Amino acid sequence: MTTLAAPMPSLRHRSSRWFARNLIRIYAGLAFIYLFIPVAYTFAFSFNDAGKSNLVWQGFTLDNWKNPCGAAQVCEAVANSLQIGVISTVAATILGTMIAFALGRHKFKGRKTTNLLIFLPMATPEVVLGASLLAMFLNLRINPGYWTIVIAHVMFCISFVVVTVKARIASLDPKLEQAAMDLYANERETFRYVTLPLVMPGIAGAALLAFSLSFDDFIITNFNSGIVSTFPKFVYVSAARGIPAQANVIGSAMFFIALIIVIVGQVVSRQRKKL
Amino acid sequence: MAFVHGLNTAHSGAKSSLKSKSLTPYILLAPGLIWLITFFIIPIFSLASTSTMVRPEGAQIGTYVQELRFANYVDAFLANKEQYLRSFVYAAFATLLALAIAYPLAYAIAFKSGKYRNILLVMVVAPFFTSFLLRTIAWTQILADSGPIVSAIKVLPFVDEMFRINNTSTAVVIGLAYNFLPFMTLPLYASLERIDPRTLEAAGDLYANGFTTFRKVTLPLSMPGVVAGTLLTFIPAAGDYVNAAILGNPGTKMIGNVIESRFFAVVDYPTAAALSFTLMATILILVTLYIRKSGTDELV
Amino acid sequence: MANNKVSQDTGDLKLDRLSKHYGDFCAVDDLSLVVPDGSFFALLGPSGCGKTTTLRMVAGLEEPSAGTISIGDTDITTQKSYRRNVNTVFQNYALFPHLTIFENIAFGLRRRGVKDVKTEVENALNLVEMGHLAQRKPNQLSGGQQQRIAVARAIVNRPEVLLLDEPLGALDLKLRRQMQIELKRIQTEVGITFIHVTHDQEEAMTMADTIAVMNLGKIEQMGSATELYEAPKTAFVANFLGQCNLIKGKVTSRANGKAVVLAKGISFEVPLSRVATDNESVFVGVRPEKLRLDDTGINSIKDCVVIDRSFVGTSTQYLVKAPWDLDLVVFEQNDEGLHDLRVGDKVSLEWDPEHTFALDGAQDINAGSDLDDEE
Numbered sequence: 044m045t046t047l048a049a050p051m052p053s054l055r056h057r058s059s060r061w062f063a064r065n066l067i068r069i070y071a072g073l074a075f076i077y078l079f080i081p082v083a084y085t086f087a088f089s090f091n092d093a094g095k096s097n098l099v100w101q102g103f104t105l106d107n108w109k110n111p112c113g114a115a116q117v118c119e120a121v122a123n124s125l126q127i128g129v130i131s132t133v134a135a136t137i138l139g140t141m142i143a144f145a146l147g148r149h150k151f152k153g154r155k156t157t158n159l160l161i162f163l164p165m166a167t168p169e170v171v172l173g174a175s176l177l178a179m180f181l182n183l184r185i186n187p188g189y190w191t192i193v194i195a196h197v198m199f200c201i202s203f204v205v206v207t208v209k210a211r212i213a214s215l216d217p218k219l220e221q222a223a224m225d226l227y228a229n230e231r232e233t234f235r236y237v238t239l240p241l242v243m244p245g246i247a248g249a250a251l252l253a254f255s256l257s258f259d260d261f262i263i264t265n266f267n268s269g270i271v272s273t274f275p276k277f278v279y280v281s282a283a284r285g286i287p288a289q290a291n292v293i294g295s296a297m298f299f300i301a302l303i304i305v306i307v308g309q310v311v312s313r314q315r316k317k318l
Numbered sequence: 319m320a321f322v323h324g325l326n327t328a329h330s331g332a333k334s335s336l337k338s339k340s341l342t343p344y345i346l347l348a349p350g351l352i353w354l355i356t357f358f359i360i361p362i363f364s365l366a367s368t369s370t371m372v373r374p375e376g377a378q379i380g381t382y383v384q385e386l387r388f389a390n391y392v393d394a395f396l397a398n399k400e401q402y403l404r405s406f407v408y409a410a411f412a413t414l415l416a417l418a419i420a421y422p423l424a425y426a427i428a429f430k431s432g433k434y435r436n437i438l439l440v441m442v443v444a445p446f447f448t449s450f451l452l453r454t455i456a457w458t459q460i461l462a463d464s465g466p467i468v469s470a471i472k473v474l475p476f477v478d479e480m481f482r483i484n485n486t487s488t489a490v491v492i493g494l495a496y497n498f499l500p501f502m503t504l505p506l507y508a509s510l511e512r513i514d515p516r517t518l519e520a521a522g523d524l525y526a527n528g529f530t531t532f533r534k535v536t537l538p539l540s541m542p543g544v545v546a547g548t549l550l551t552f553i554p555a556a557g558d559y560v561n562a563a564i565l566g567n568p569g570t571k572m573i574g575n576v577i578e579s580r581f582f583a584v585v586d587y588p589t590a591a592a593l594s595f596t597l598m599a600t601i602l603i604l605v606t607l608y609i610r611k612s613g614t615d616e617l618v
Numbered sequence: 619m620a621n622n623k624v625s626q627d628t629g630d631l632k633l634d635r636l637s638k639h640y641g642d643f644c645a646v647d648d649l650s651l652v653v654p655d656g657s658f659f660a661l662l663g664p665s666g667c668g669k670t671t672t673l674r675m676v677a678g679l680e681e682p683s684a685g686t687i688s689i690g691d692t693d694i695t696t697q698k699s700y701r702r703n704v705n706t707v708f709q710n711y712a713l714f715p716h717l718t719i720f721e722n723i724a725f726g727l728r729r730r731g732v733k734d735v736k737t738e739v740e741n742a743l744n745l746v747e748m749g750h751l752a753q754r755k756p757n758q759l760s761g762g763q764q765q766r767i768a769v770a771r772a773i774v775n776r777p778e779v780l781l782l783d784e785p786l787g788a789l790d791l792k793l794r795r796q797m798q799i800e801l802k803r804i805q806t807e808v809g810i811t812f813i814h815v816t817h818d819q820e821e822a823m824t825m826a827d828t829i830a831v832m833n834l835g836k837i838e839q840m841g842s843a844t845e846l847y848e849a850p851k852t853a854f855v856a857n858f859l860g861q862c863n864l865i866k867g868k869v870t871s872r873a874n875g876k877a878v879v880l881a882k883g884i885s886f887e888v889p890l891s892r893v894a895t896d897n898e899s900v901f902v903g904v905r906p907e908k909l910r911l912d913d914t915g916i917n918s919i920k921d922c923v924v925i926d927r928s929f930v931g932t933s934t935q936y937l938v939k940a941p942w943d944l945d946l947v948v949f950e951q952n953d954e955g956l957h958d959l960r961v962g963d964k965v966s967l968e969w970d971p972e973h974t975f976a977l978d979g980a981q982d983i984n985a986g987s988d989l990d991d992e993e
Contacts, residue, residue, distance in 0.1 A: 071426035074419050075441060078499065081456035082445045088459075098459065138350035149343035160351060164358050166549070166605060167598055168557020170574045174581065174594040175361035178368045181587065198357040201350050221679050222712040224699045226726035226775070236725070240716045259450050261560060262574075266581065278451040282564060286455060294452040301447035305440050 082298060089291035098285055107288040111296070114287035120277035121293055124258050127189070127273065131196035132254040138197070139204025139253075140246055146205070147212035148238075165202045172199060173266030180267065187269035195267045196260065200253040207252060211245025244312065255301065362598075369591035379585050387588075394592040398576050402597075405572040408487065408562075409555035412494035416502040416551050417544070419495065424506035424543075425536075429515065442503050454493055454564050458484055461492075461565075485567040493561035501550040509543025510536070545612045553601055573597055629690020630655050631676070631779050631811060636685035638671050638835075645671045647835035649685070653779075653813060653828070658805050660826035661815045664858070664986075668835040669815045673781050676813065677706045689778050700729070705772035706781045710788065711764045713756035719743075719767055720752040726775040742774035745804060762793045769801070773808060780805075782814045786821065798824050819859045823847070831855050833986070847905075851894040853977050856903050857986035863909075863946045864901040864983050869893075869976070879976060882942045886917045887971040899979030906935070906947040908973040911957045915968030922946070924963045934958075938965060 092102035112118035146157065164172065176195050180187055215238070223233040261275035268276065278290055369390055371382035395402070427438045445453070461467060461483040468484075471477055483489050513536065521531040559574030573593060580590035631653040638646040646668040653659045661669040674680040676687055678699030686695045694702050705726065714722050723742055724735045732738065743749045746766040756764055765785060772780055782801070786794045802825050805812045816822055822829045823843035830840040831854070839846055839855045850856035853864065867881025877893045879886045879902050886902045893900070904917070913920050919940050926937035929952075936948040936959060948967065950957065959965060 067422055067426045068430055070422045071430075074423040077419065077496075078442065078445045080460060081453040081496075082448050084456040084460055085448055085452050088456075138353055141346040142350040145343040145346035149346070151343040151347070157347065157351065160354055160359075164354070166553055166602070168554055168574070168601065170557040170559065170577050171365075171594045171598045172358070172361075174577055174590060175365035176357060177581065178587065178591055179357075179361040179364035182364050182368065194357055197353060201354060205350075216710075216712065218708055218710065218712040219714060221699075222706070222708055222714070223725070225677055225679070225704075225706045226771070227700045227729040228725070229698070229700050232729060237714060255447065259446075261451060262558075265578075275449055275451050278449060278455070279560070282451070282455055286452075290449075290452065294448045297449065298444070298447045302440070302444050305444075309436055309440070 085291050086295045089288055089295050091288050093288050107292045111289050111292045114289040117289045120272040120274045123272060124274040127192055128254050128257040130193050131200060131257045132250050134197045135200035135204050135253045136250045139201045140208050143205045143208035143212060147209050161202045161205050164199050169262035173263040177266045187267045189271050191267045192264055195263050196257040200256055203252055204249040207249035208245045211242050215241055365591045365595055368587050369595050371588045390588050390592045394589045401571050401573045401576050405556050408491055409552050411491045412555045413548050413552045415495035416499055420499055420502040420506055424503050424510050427507055428510035443500050446500055450497055457493055458564060461489055487570045489565035490562050490570050493565045494555045498551040498555055502547040505546035506543040509540045513539050556601060557597060628778055632688045634686045637683045639683045644835050649837060651830055653811055655811055656809050657827045658812045658825060660822035660829045661832055662819060662822040662829050663832035664817055667832040669832050670783055673783055673815050677704055677781050678702050703778040705775050705777040707768045707772050707785045709783045711768040713764055713767060715756055718753050718755060723771045723774050738774050742770040746770045761788055779811045784816055849892055849975055853981040853983055854986035861947050862903050862905050864903050866979055867900055867902050869898050869900055888974045888976045889971055893976040895978035897978050900976040901979050903975045903977055904969050904973055907949040908969045909948045909967050911965050912968050913966030916971055917974060918966060918968035920966040922965050922967060924959050924961055924965055
């Protein structure tokens with residue numbers, strides 16, 4: 044036999060090639076671990092039998108989950124955050140969607156200025172947004188409280204809604220609306236039966252984004268809330284003396300709820316494509 | 319991830335479907351724009367106005383008189399230039415760290431994830447569904463002096479007994495990078511995802527090795543994402559104060575901390591307003607220069 | 619519930635001096651034509667010639683800058699597209715992705731308030747042989763299936779005129795051929811006026827009763843496929859439909875129903891009815907398949923040299939150089955009497971006067987050929 048089989052690369056060679064090819068994947072895996080450590084930690088400590096100060100592990104318990112409102116003021120803060128979140132989301136989504144349609148489907152003067160006005164709040168640090176709003180309220184002798192929070196939240200969410208919905212509108216084939224008009228739908232019917240259903244996923248995504256921005260906002264809220272408590276404020280304030288484990292419960296619950304919503308959204312949109 | 323698409327695809331061909339009906343666009347724009355003007359533009363003017371006020375001699379704390387004292391700016395800046403500088407330095411380091419972590423992550427999801435792509439994208443964003451404060455506080459626990467990470471590092475021979483991470487500038491930078499990671503990752507992913515993998519194959523066909531392909535093809539094509547990501551990370555990081563408060567010490571105060579304390583602890587609105595205004599102006603200037611230099615003029 | 623009143627006009631489609639300007643650019647230039655009710659009409663031309671713009675104006679999706687459009691006695695120029703009794707099959711089908719096939723087809727019916735949607739939709743689906751796909755979504759269908767649904771969606775509304783905007787462009791060759799036959803069958807069955815826009819001359823010639831060749835916003839020539847092919851009136855039409863040979867010359871006499879043209883010292887005879895101009899300077903034209911490799915005919919060119927040959931199955935295509943450095947294309951059918959010429963062989967060409975035509979010599983001799991493709 045004179046045919047020579049190619050020599051097997053040595054184990055060391057093969058493993059270093061595998062390593063090089065998968066370097067990116069390994070790195071990404073480490074990055075994911077980095078991303079999830081605090082989340083895992085928060086989740087783990089939500090089971091801590093710790094009383095007031097949730098700093099050191101003292102024992103496993105389900106009590107915190109069974110009684111999330113056990114610690115003082117946690118649920119009041121969460122309730123406020125949820126209410127404010129819903130109101131701000133509805134308002135910001137409506138206002139932002141209207142602007143997005145104007146930008147995406149109409150001609151008008153002042154497009155550049157409008158784009159700038161939408162862009163600026165996203166480019167301004169939260170400290171400045173919060174401080175300037177507070178300055179205005181103080182100058183007008185308005186006391187910061189519940190509604191100033193809502194006003195602030197709507198303000199900084201509009202831009203994000205506009206960007207999200209505008210992108211969705213831009214991806215809409217204009218021929219579809221022309222086809223609708225060709226098929227006897229007037230402007231109103233075209234919007235109702237073709238445009239709106241197709242833009243709806245973008246609007247839903249924008250609403251979700253607005254809600255999460257609102258619920259989790261701390262800096263702007265801190266400047267404009269007076270004595271009203273929101274969940275992030277509560278956590279910050281109680282950080283000094285020790286955050287109760289119930290806060291971890293809320294945080295983890297929010298995580299799982301949001302995760303489920305996103306996953307369900309993905310599954311639904313995939314189903315829609317299959318049906 | 320429609321929001322991210324907006325950052326890169328917003329300038330589209332929608333013009334072919336534009337209607338020129340007279341009033342409708344203005345009716346659509348009015349409510350939202352009025353809201354923004356009332357609660358964003360006017361407050362900026364309020365801020366500017368407050369920044370030149372003065373508390374008269376002997377007057378009650380919190381009362382001010384408009385005297386157009388522009389010297390407030392000079393005073394405020396001189397008294398806090400250390401914190402200013404620190405803010406930009408921390409923000410810059412945090413941005414670089416975030417870029418270093420996010421770029422390979424985004425690359426892996428864009429090119430090496432196969433059918434898990436959507437799941438991975440969700441997993442990048444998912445941690446940020448927990449309260450940002452809870453996460454930051456979690457870091458103080460994880461990086462605690464007696465915690466596993468610091469203990470492991472202390473085992474190394476060249477590490478000092480007094481080594482700590484918590485309450486140092488390192489912790490602040492780590493916290494900043496962590497908290498703004500999705501803002502860096504998603505735009506990067508969006509622009510990497512648009513690169514046709516066959517372009518990379520073509521580069522290989524034309525004798526470029528992996529690294530050269532990256533340097534000459536992938537990196538330039540992903541620049542819009544890099545620009546968007548760095549901006550979206552740097553801007554909020556420069557103005558942040560929560561990370562410095564929780565993970566830092568009095569020596570790591572950023573300009574955000576100063577502004578916050580001038581509003582609430584030491585009631586000194588003019589100084590706080592002057593500092594805020596200067597911060598905003600500086601950022602706007604840096605952003606404009608940065609965008610001009612990298613040539614991306616569409617961000618919305 | 620729609621309360622749109624859709625016009626109930628019937629009759630021929632008439633475009634009268636229709637124009638469309640975009641700023642300085644004139645897309646459609648003073649175009650007039652009549653499409654008889656119930657015919658299959660094609661608008662043929664290269665991209666940018668204005669055919670799609672014309673179609674969109676008839677659909678109501680573009681506003682004309684000047685001129686009128688009418689169906690029968692009704693002027694529809696200013697009517698919105700949702701009031702016109704006209705439907706369009708779009709180039710990329712434009713099926714509504716969020717609706718089922720059934721709802722896509724039912725869309726127009728529902729907007730007009732038709733009661734019995736089910737029967738109409740089923741009939742339309744059967745007409746295009748897609749009945750089993752009613753509950754699917756467009757993205758689950760192949761290109762060819764989507765195309766048929768797009769046709770069904772338009773036809774179910776029984777419009778007076780059906781407009782097709784290059785509907786077969788995205789299909790592969792075999793499927794396209796199939797659909798050409800299908801569309802012709804449907805048009806005959808349903809009896810609606812079809813206006814088909816295309817850049818593919820074979821497609822137009824296969825399907826249409828009448829073809830209008832468009833170039834730069836104007837109609838160059840209109841007629842049946844045979845008329846346009848055998849008796850073109852402009853260089854553009856001669857070059858755009860198939861291939862042709864054009865030789866520049868001068869008319870020396872017009873008498874007894876014949877014109878004599880002198881070109882390069884050779885006299886060519888052209889029947890007067892096939893001379894498209896009164897000018898003295900003309901192009902003498904003849905189609906490649908009419909040329910015979912011999913020297914005994916009335917019109918002939920001697921002393922040519924074969925410079926290229928391609929065997930394409932049904933015929934052999936020769937490129938032959940005339941003595942004065944002009945390349946002529948000759949198709950010889952793969953039949954008995956085949957001359958099996960090689961490159962370098964000397965050959966003479968001849969053809970009959972009734973296959974000759976003469977065009978105005980003041981035009982661009984390459985108009986409409988592939989060489990003319992730069993915009």
